[in-house]
Amino acid sequence: MSYEVDFTEVSTTGLESSPVAPALAGLRANEARYFKNKYDHVFTTGSAAEAEAVVAWVQGVLADERGIVIASPPLEATAFEVDGLRMAYVFYESGLAINVMYAIADDGKRAVGFKLSDGMEVPEELASFKFARQRSKLAGTIRGSYFVIKHPH
Numbered sequence: 001m002s003y004e005v006d007f008t009e010v011s012t013t014g015l016e017s018s019p020v021a022p023a024l025a026g027l028r029a030n031e032a033r034y035f036k037n038k039y040d041h042v043f044t045t046g047s048a049a050e051a052e053a054v055v056a057w058v059q060g061v062l063a064d065e066r067g068i069v070i071a072s073p074p075l076e077a078t079a080f081e082v083d084g085l086r087m088a089y090v091f092y093e094s095g096l097a098i099n100v101m102y103a104i105a106d107d108g109k110r111a112v113g114f115k116l117s118d119g120m121e122v123p124e125e126l127a128s129f130k131f132a133r134q135r136s137k138l139a140g141t142i143r144g145s146y147f148v149i150k151h152p153h
Contacts, residue, residue, distance in 0.1 A: 002046040003076075005032035010138060014047060014076045020095035023117035026139035027097050028076075031089065033138065039082045048074035048090065058090045058100050061112060061153050068125050072096060084108065095120035102153065110149035115142050 003013055007029040012021040015028070032043035048055050054077040062068040072094035079088040086102040095117030102110045114126055118140035122131065131143035 002044050002050075005029055005043045005045060007033035007036065007138060014045065015091065018075065018093045018095055018117075020117045020119045023119050023140055024091060024095045024097070026136065027095075027115055027117050027142060028091060030136045030138045030142065031097070031099075035082065041080065041082050043078070044080075045076040045078040045089070045091070048077050051077035051079070054079040054088050055090055057153070058088050058098055061100055061149065062098070064151060064153065065112065065149055066147065070096065070098070070125060071123065094123060096123060096126075100149075102149065111146050112149060113144060113146040115144045118142070 005028055010025050010029045012025040015021045015024050018024050028045065035041040035043045055074050062070065070092060072092040074090050075093050076091040077089060079086070081087070081104070084104050086104060088100045090098050097115040099113045101113065114129065116122060116131060129145040131145045134142045134144060136142050
């Protein structure tokens with residue numbers, strides 16, 4: 001079942017099993033607010049089980065580009081197109097959120113972003129990345145990093 005993410009009333013719907021559920025819900029709401037404000041897009045997520053193709057695509061990009069396998073189970077995922085970009089998000093039980101921004105145009109920007117919820121440790125599989133801090137009214141402190149995608153997916 002899909003869930004329209006509300007960034008005015010933050011809810012842990014779908015994320016309850018995460019040990020940092022309130023912070024992860026705030027992170028998800030922060031993303032929803034960004035897409036609503038920048039693109040007038042309503043951010044909707046669904047269970048990872050219902051979005052297996054999205055989770056598989058994100059996992060494939062991580063494995064092919066950097067040999068990364070995320071140990072935490074995925075809870076929610078979404079994929080959509082906006083302004084010439086194919087976007088995919090996966091929210092993990094650990095509090096990790098991964099997004100893949102993939103320009104539809106061959107010469108466009110393509111990258112994978114990682115965001116860590118407030119209160120979670122850096123996962124072992126991402127220990128080589130440097131994380132920048134960002135404050136969010138919805139999510140507290142968000143730590144983020146990214147890498148550029150080099151191959152077609």
